[in-house]
Amino acid sequence: xxxxxxxxxxxxxVARDIKPGSYVNLGIGxxxxxxxxxxxxxxxxxxxxxxxxxxxxxxxxxxIDEDLINAGKIPVTELPGASYFHHxxxxxxxxxxxxxxxxxxxxxxxxxGDLANWHTGAPDAIPAVGGAMDLATGAKxxxxxxxxxxxxxxxxxxxxxxxxxxxxxxxTRVYTNEAVxxxxxxxxxxxxxxxxxxxxLQAKMDVKLLPPL
Amino acid sequence: xxxxxxxxxxxxxVARDIKPGSYVNLGIGxxxxxxxxxxxxxxxxxxxxxxxxxxxxxxxxxxIDEDLINAGKIPVTELPGASYFHHxxxxxxxxxxxxxxxxxxxxxxxxxGDLANWHTGAPDAIPAVGGAMDLATGAKxxxxxxxxxxxxxxxxxxxxxxxxxxxxxxxTRVYTNEAVxxxxxxxxxxxxxxxxxxxxLQAKMDVKLLPPL
Amino acid sequence: xxxxxxxxxEAVAGVxxxxxxxIGGFGNAGQPMELIDALLQGGATDLTVVNNNAGQADAGxxxxxxxxxxxxxxxxxxxxxxxxxxDAAYRAGEIELELVPQGNLAExxxxxxxxxxxxxxxxxxxxxxxxxxxxxxIDGRGYVLESPIHADFALIKxxxxxxxxxxxxxxxxRNFGPIMAAAAKQAIVQVSExxxxxxxxxxxxxxxxxYVDTVVRIEPPASGPAAPSSTEHEVNQ
Amino acid sequence: xxxxxxxxxEAVAGVxxxxxxxIGGFGNAGQPMELIDALLQGGATDLTVVNNNAGQADAGxxxxxxxxxxxxxxxxxxxxxxxxxxDAAYRAGEIELELVPQGNLAExxxxxxxxxxxxxxxxxxxxxxxxxxxxxxIDGRGYVLESPIHADFALIKxxxxxxxxxxxxxxxxRNFGPIMAAAAKQAIVQVSExxxxxxxxxxxxxxxxxYVDTVVRIEPPASGPAAPSSTEHEVNQ
Numbered sequence: 001x002x003x004x005x006x007x008x009x010x011x012x013x014v015a016r017d018i019k020p021g022s023y024v025n026l027g028i029g030x031x032x033x034x035x036x037x038x039x040x041x042x043x044x045x046x047x048x049x050x051x052x053x054x055x056x057x058x059x060x061x062x063x064i065d066e067d068l069i070n071a072g073k074i075p076v077t078e079l080p081g082a083s084y085f086h087h088x089x090x091x092x093x094x095x096x097x098x099x100x101x102x103x104x105x106x107x108x109x110x111x112x113g114d115l116a117n118w119h120t121g122a123p124d125a126i127p128a129v130g131g132a133m134d135l136a137t138g139a140k141x142x143x144x145x146x147x148x149x150x151x152x153x154x155x156x157x158x159x160x161x162x163x164x165x166x167x168x169x170x171x172t173r174v175y176t177n178e179a180v181x182x183x184x185x186x187x188x189x190x191x192x193x194x195x196x197x198x199x200x201l202q203a204k205m206d207v208k209l210l211p212p213l
Numbered sequence: 214x215x216x217x218x219x220x221x222x223x224x225x226x227v228a229r230d231i232k233p234g235s236y237v238n239l240g241i242g243x244x245x246x247x248x249x250x251x252x253x254x255x256x257x258x259x260x261x262x263x264x265x266x267x268x269x270x271x272x273x274x275x276x277i278d279e280d281l282i283n284a285g286k287i288p289v290t291e292l293p294g295a296s297y298f299h300h301x302x303x304x305x306x307x308x309x310x311x312x313x314x315x316x317x318x319x320x321x322x323x324x325x326g327d328l329a330n331w332h333t334g335a336p337d338a339i340p341a342v343g344g345a346m347d348l349a350t351g352a353k354x355x356x357x358x359x360x361x362x363x364x365x366x367x368x369x370x371x372x373x374x375x376x377x378x379x380x381x382x383x384x385t386r387v388y389t390n391e392a393v394x395x396x397x398x399x400x401x402x403x404x405x406x407x408x409x410x411x412x413x414l415q416a417k418m419d420v421k422l423l424p425p426l
Numbered sequence: 427x428x429x430x431x432x433x434x435x436e437a438v439a440g441v442x443x444x445x446x447x448x449i450g451g452f453g454n455a456g457q458p459m460e461l462i463d464a465l466l467q468g469g470a471t472d473l474t475v476v477n478n479n480a481g482q483a484d485a486g487x488x489x490x491x492x493x494x495x496x497x498x499x500x501x502x503x504x505x506x507x508x509x510x511x512x513d514a515a516y517r518a519g520e521i522e523l524e525l526v527p528q529g530n531l532a533e534x535x536x537x538x539x540x541x542x543x544x545x546x547x548x549x550x551x552x553x554x555x556x557x558x559x560x561x562x563x564i565d566g567r568g569y570v571l572e573s574p575i576h577a578d579f580a581l582i583k584x585x586x587x588x589x590x591x592x593x594x595x596x597x598x599x600r601n602f603g604p605i606m607a608a609a610a611k612q613a614i615v616q617v618s619e620x621x622x623x624x625x626x627x628x629x630x631x632x633x634x635x636x637y638v639d640t641v642v643r644i645e646p647p648a649s650g651p652a653a654p655s656s657t658e659h660e661v662n663q
Numbered sequence: 664x665x666x667x668x669x670x671x672x673e674a675v676a677g678v679x680x681x682x683x684x685x686i687g688g689f690g691n692a693g694q695p696m697e698l699i700d701a702l703l704q705g706g707a708t709d710l711t712v713v714n715n716n717a718g719q720a721d722a723g724x725x726x727x728x729x730x731x732x733x734x735x736x737x738x739x740x741x742x743x744x745x746x747x748x749x750d751a752a753y754r755a756g757e758i759e760l761e762l763v764p765q766g767n768l769a770e771x772x773x774x775x776x777x778x779x780x781x782x783x784x785x786x787x788x789x790x791x792x793x794x795x796x797x798x799x800x801i802d803g804r805g806y807v808l809e810s811p812i813h814a815d816f817a818l819i820k821x822x823x824x825x826x827x828x829x830x831x832x833x834x835x836x837r838n839f840g841p842i843m844a845a846a847a848k849q850a851i852v853q854v855s856e857x858x859x860x861x862x863x864x865x866x867x868x869x870x871x872x873x874y875v876d877t878v879v880r881i882e883p884p885a886s887g888p889a890a891p892s893s894t895e896h897e898v899n900q
Binding site: 048049050051052065066067068069070073078084085086087088090091092094095114119124125126127128129130131132133134137138164165166167168 | 768769773790834869
Binding site: 283379 | 452453454455456502503504505506512513516517525526527528529530531532533535536547548549550551552553554555568595596597598599600601602603604605632
């Protein structure tokens with residue numbers, strides 16, 4: 001592809017990669033964009049950790065119901081086949097490995113799939129973790145969506161995270177505006193690049209990259 | 214009282230002692246007789262560990278529904294205000310200390326409230342425990358109903374159980390055909406006797422008995 | 427995605443030799459009798475079975491045991507007045523028994539579905555069923571460490587499924603169904619009725635479809651069978 | 664037996680200084696706002712509060728914190744765009760924070776109600792939230808030992824109660840209600856409606872009355888309030 005991906009194009013790519021029939025949690029923030037690109041034919045069921053399967057799109061106008069919100073506390077809708085459950089049951093569902101995919105944002109991902117997305121480590125920061133650690137350890141596949149480089153040009157895919165961890169060895173795929181990376185026991189493999197090359201990326205990254213298969 | 218109590222009279226006594234509004238599990242076998250003597254005014258709610266609160270009397274004739282049974286697998290009925298739940302929730306209710314009273318049979322009870330009611334310890338016996346250990350450890354008060362002496366005249370209220378234990382230090386009250394015993398940190402106190410005296414009982418028992426208050 | 431099987435045989439066709447199989451039901455309530463029969467016909471052997479009991483009379487699980495297809499059973503109450511096939515296999519040393527207090531059985535199955543690696547339970551502390559297990563006194567109370575019971579398959583019975591696998595149950599037939607569905611890699615469910623998606627109230631779903639892999643509709647008997655006459659062994663008074 | 668209180672003030676009158684109080688709700692959904700307001704008016708102080716968040720804007724829990732009535736908060740997500748009262752108290756060193764991953768929070772509350780003395784969870788393993796905690800590798804996976812969160816009181820909101828305290832909830836407002844009711848010595852519940860016993864389908868009861876001590880009917884607002892505008896802090900991309 002000839003240019004870097006926009007957030008929406010990236011969300012579209014992630015959506016296309018989700019297998020039909022999957023149960024998916026899209027966290028909060030950027031990853032929720034993925035829901036805009038899931039097709040009915042995919043029959044993907046969305047989980048929200050505050051206690052629902054079968055979550056529909058964001059609610060607007062008269063649809064808004066204060067008892068029906070997602071994990072980001074945004075009013076949503078209910079699709080046919082939905083179900084509600086309490087928080088312990090909802091997190092049991094995540095932690096028991098029943099979700100096929102969760103998609104999370106990140107500050108950093110390490111070459112071995114460690115995730116850092118909940119705390120900057122700044123000494124004066126008030127920490128807040130929410131369900132991030134449960135999602136990171138619970139889903140069968142953890143996809144990260146993020147920009148590959150910080151504003152000052154440092155790679156967020158790193159040999160080892162410097163930020164406090166959310167989960168250890170949990171990330172299997174990293175979707176970025178410049179490339180998609182697959183993380184496995186063999187290392188970090190580039191699946192595809194957008195407006196750049198593996199060589200160009202490697203020059204800017206400390207993580208050893210394996211070429212696309 | 215001038216004579217030993219029948220099973221029914223004993224059940225009636227236990228029923229009368231259960232505080233109004235209690236949540237109660239009557240186990241299987243003899244203790245289930247207690248339900249015959251609970252009055253509507255007591256507003257006692259019966260729990261059955263296979264997943265129900267608000268259990269009604271045994272079902273007969275057309276009332277019999279194979280999906281509605283008690284822990285002894287006997288068809289029962291449902292009272293207004295009943296609820297159903299799965300096995301983990303049902304045992305969580307018991308184990309979490311939410312039942313006020315459970316009433317169990319016993320082979321032996323020790324002077325410190327140890328209960329033995331699930332296994333004779335015979336080397337060729339096939340063991341089976343069911344929910345006995347959960348009831349013994351979970352209810353706020355564990356009442357035992359049993360005959361005080363074996364057929365060959367040995368007391369079943371003993372200094373220390375010789376049969377394998379069901380629970381440690383769990384029994385608070387022992388209802389027998391000859392006396393009611395209260396077990397607490399001060400020891401074993403006789404509450405009342407039936408057709409016998411504390412002295413007569415003491416002569417036949419190794420457990421040190423405290424007199425009625 | 428949910429598979430809707432045409433027959434019980436088709437539903438259990440994937441159960442392989444050596445599998446660990448959770449089987450729902452307490453007494454006859456919630457017992458997936460047709461799925462067990464299909465498992466018997468299917469021929470899978472060397473099974474580890476988890477059930478509250480160890481089979482009754484000459485039906486279902488009792489026949490699996492009679493045919494020596496069960497290598498090991500994990501249960502709370504094997505000995506009943508009509509558990510003769512289990513009794514015979516056990517006395518012959520031809521079946522392994524792991525006896526578990528009923529609440530520990532339920533909680534261990536729940537733990538598997540919930541991703542819990544182990545938990546401390548007061549049940550069984552100080553008894554022979556805690557022998558060899560790690561124990562700990564927490565805030566003055568004794569606890570035993572128990573581990574999750576994971577399984578390859580669950581065979582359960584529910585009242586009704588929709589086409590994404592949401593389940594509702596009926597009365598005390600709910601028993602082990604919801605926790606077994608969550609604890610197994612593959613949950614196979616017999617139901618009396620399959621309805622369109624959207625026809626089960628989302629507030630009333632007991633087992634969300636995420637836990638269900640295969641459903642098969644089994645015609646309920648025209649008239650309800652008689653209540654079981656078997657009762658559990660009563661404590662000798 | 665169930666107490667039906669006439670007012671929210673009466674319902675929370677027993678909450679004493681130094682109590683541990685579970686407060687339900689996630690966002691505004693399921694938040695027992697009138698009970699929290701009554702707690703504020705009642706004057707109880709030195710509280711330990713367990714909630715998913717640490718108060719939002721200038722209402723409810725945020726005001727309890729503003730008034731320095733909360734000695735310690737156990738929660739998963741204190742920092743929000745409008746958690747200014749918590750932020751101020753925290754930076755002033757006037758509130759203790761125990762930060763718990765949301766799933767561990769839920770499971771710890773559930774454990775308290777279920778009589779579990781502790782459990783091994785994978786969540787948080789290898790992170791700073793596991794520092795100082797016992798860990799263990801089980802079947803190749805790392806786990807952290809977490810303990811139950813017992814409480815004196817739970818303040819929760821349900822849709823409907825019957826006169827023995829059976830509860831049903833509405834949509835995602837169910838969230839922490841059922842597990843908090845079970846984990847507290849006294850569960851105090853505000854509902855929109857109290858119906859006669861027998862008018863809730865036994866299959867649809869979410870919280871059985873055994874867990875409920877006090878209910879109070881709070882007239883629902885004539886028209887639904889606007890949806891909350893506050894959203895959780897998004898990860899900086």
